[in-house]
Amino acid sequence: MFNKEIYIDRRRKLLSTVNSGLILLMGNEESSINYHDNQYPFRQDSNFLYFFGIDRPGLVGLIDVDANESMLFGDDVSVEDIVWTGPMPSLAQQGSEVGVSKTANYKSVHNYLDKALKAKQHIHFLPPYRPENAAKLNYWLNIPLEKLKDESSVILIKAIVAQRAVKSAEEVAEIEIAVNTTIDMQTEAARLAQDGVSETHIAGVIHGIALSAGGHLAFPTILTVNGQILHNHSQGNILHNGQMLLVDCGAETAMHYGGDLTRTSPVSQKFTSRQKELYDIVVDAHEAAVNFLKPGKYYKDAHLLACETLVNGLKSVGLMKGDTKDAVAQGAHAMFFQCGLGHLMGLDTHDMEDLGEQYVGYTDELKKSTQFGLKSLRLGRQVEEGFVLTVEPGIYIIPELIDLWKSENKFLDFINYDNLEKYKDFGGIRIEEDLLITENGNRILGKNLPRNTELLKPNN
């Protein structure tokens, strides 16, 4: 937990932006896996963590803007509970650590909200992503489940996005701890990526590294020899020489700030020449975007620049052709790069995505594209000093997409289908770094982790 002044300041700032009404921030609940007492590791809601800092289930935070007052609602453990749980700090104690002196039991939230509703005080709440919290909002505020998202407060969402998007020095330091643990995971994964080893084994070992560092995984690890499958959470393969292993993983600190890095390394000691060719193209795209990003630049332009760099490289190896800018404008590059260049990160890997991509990554003026490829770009707006974000270009050879577009005669002016057919078993490559936008440019977070084709393979 940070110093209590930090939480007091954050709430003060939020309160002044929202201007009037009652701000309702719901903590998360325990969630059963397969029966009541077997529960997923508890993860506190990130907005609750940001403004109230307390990392335990069963809490609600209220900020009464009109009364200029913060409150916490939750239940203390009974003497009988203590037999099972050991001594626990009271909510009053925990509240005092984050500068909240007014606490009450959980049940009384309902009453408090009822009174506010009767007094016609506006209740600002966020769109719920956990069904337990949706059910509570439905019950307390008498809003149908299917209308909760629409009736959530855009004023509150925008105020929180403005605040959380710019990271303080303490937050950057915490993120960098997570990034460094993530680098340890990547280093070990690259070392273990040997012929005959299973994906599962490596995934287990690096998960252990994140836990042993005192935190968790920020998100389920992608670790696969089939890097072209973008949402690939299966880890059932045995590695073979000649394959590439794509590892996209992140550690989360005990305070829940996370890292998010991807490396693609050869299972044998060296890339094949074909692998190296495409790998170097991804490195070029990565460098182009990193060199471009500084305060005031549109992230969307960094994405397009990376796409153009990819197209130029793909032209040089005979997989694409035609005018580069035309190809990108029409979306032909999305045969190879179907997703976006990156996203904001912080307490969430896709920071604040629960609040809605349109508010986090775009603005009232800049709307998200609907074009295949660009529609998966989570971040388009101008970046600012203090933003922390990823840059993660890739080349993914997806046989099903080749078959589909070829059958539709799509982008015949830009894609060399004859050559591409020979790459159908190629797989996928991604390189991902975490960047802090600085006053005049940016800084790649964390200690050094090789990004070029001379990948770290110690003890070999």
Next chain:
Amino acid sequence: MFNKEIYIDRRRKLLSTVNSGLILLMGNEESSINYHDNQYPFRQDSNFLYFFGIDRPGLVGLIDVDANESMLFGDDVSVEDIVWTGPMPSLAQQGSEVGVSKTANYKSVHNYLDKALKAKQHIHFLPPYRPENAAKLNYWLNIPLEKLKDESSVILIKAIVAQRAVKSAEEVAEIEIAVNTTIDMQTEAARLAQDGVSETHIAGVIHGIALSAGGHLAFPTILTVNGQILHNHSQGNILHNGQMLLVDCGAETAMHYGGDLTRTSPVSQKFTSRQKELYDIVVDAHEAAVNFLKPGKYYKDAHLLACETLVNGLKSVGLMKGDTKDAVAQGAHAMFFQCGLGHLMGLDTHDMEDLGEQYVGYTDELKKSTQFGLKSLRLGRQVEEGFVLTVEPGIYIIPELIDLWKSENKFLDFINYDNLEKYKDFGGIRIEEDLLITENGNRILGKNLPRNTELLKPNN
């Protein structure tokens, strides 16, 4: 997945026991952690796994008892989805692997249930433990959320309990795989339990072992130098010589059968003499229960026998006094052993606990006690050949409980509070094994893992 004949047989048996109506078995959904796209590792519902075997989100199984027919509802991935997920088997293919030829899209469940309701067919459903499924039952069957548990089908619950309680040879083999991985985790934890090592480090490493074996954890690991805190999921301590480390962990296979073992080992090479005294008492209680259990015996009696063994031992070291049977009958032993001796296990660590302890561990004739201690016994009924269950006695010195009972002058005839005061910093000991009830007795599952005070500490 087992052979499809096994699933066909299971459904046939269930259908014949339930006798009439429509059996609705809901698979689980993905569940968001902190924003929609960041999700907990998917865990299929165990009842769904048992009868339909398919391990993916978004499925509903129906067994129409009247029509003698099984159906599966769920959606196939679209061509656009395949770009992100890679090729996936269709529901029709997956259905055929478990002997279900009738499949339909997810949306059509609602229609099907509507027709059944109009035809006055009784719909048997289970009490939901996931809020997503509760919301769906509420919507489909028009039953208020708070009434779903009461309106769930006791006939179905009892039929499933009868079937799942007795494990087949294939199930026992699968459980034993999980137990053996759990033994690997225990062995490594005992080896790492050295002065200066953190709980977190060891927990991370053994979690990695479970994942590397191709499965998951069956439940969040308890790994602590404060073994007296029974529901202790914090792992923030550094181990010191003279402490004991309690590790209660379980691996789950890819098919979701689990193990559940506890060992308590000294951080230094040897127990202190005081630790060894109490440890040996727990070993005696464990052996008494294991030697007692065979088909026809009440598990509750094994629990009481273990309690009496504990009391005799505690009398021998001066912590208890008086008549042993009286002490146990009145519940005085619960100062040291506050919980139950064990539970059924299988697809769930506390097997079928979602269906209700009263149906799983007790019978219409044998009700659960309300006495402190006994009320935490999850299993009381007679055991049968094919049951798989844990035996996990312990001694837990809980300072808060000592203070509470002493202030109430509770059990002055049985508890030597003066001596007990000196043990307030003692901690807790538990020994847990997994047993298969056999024709004439029982068999401890898995390869050998030392249980006596000469604990496995290789490489030292």
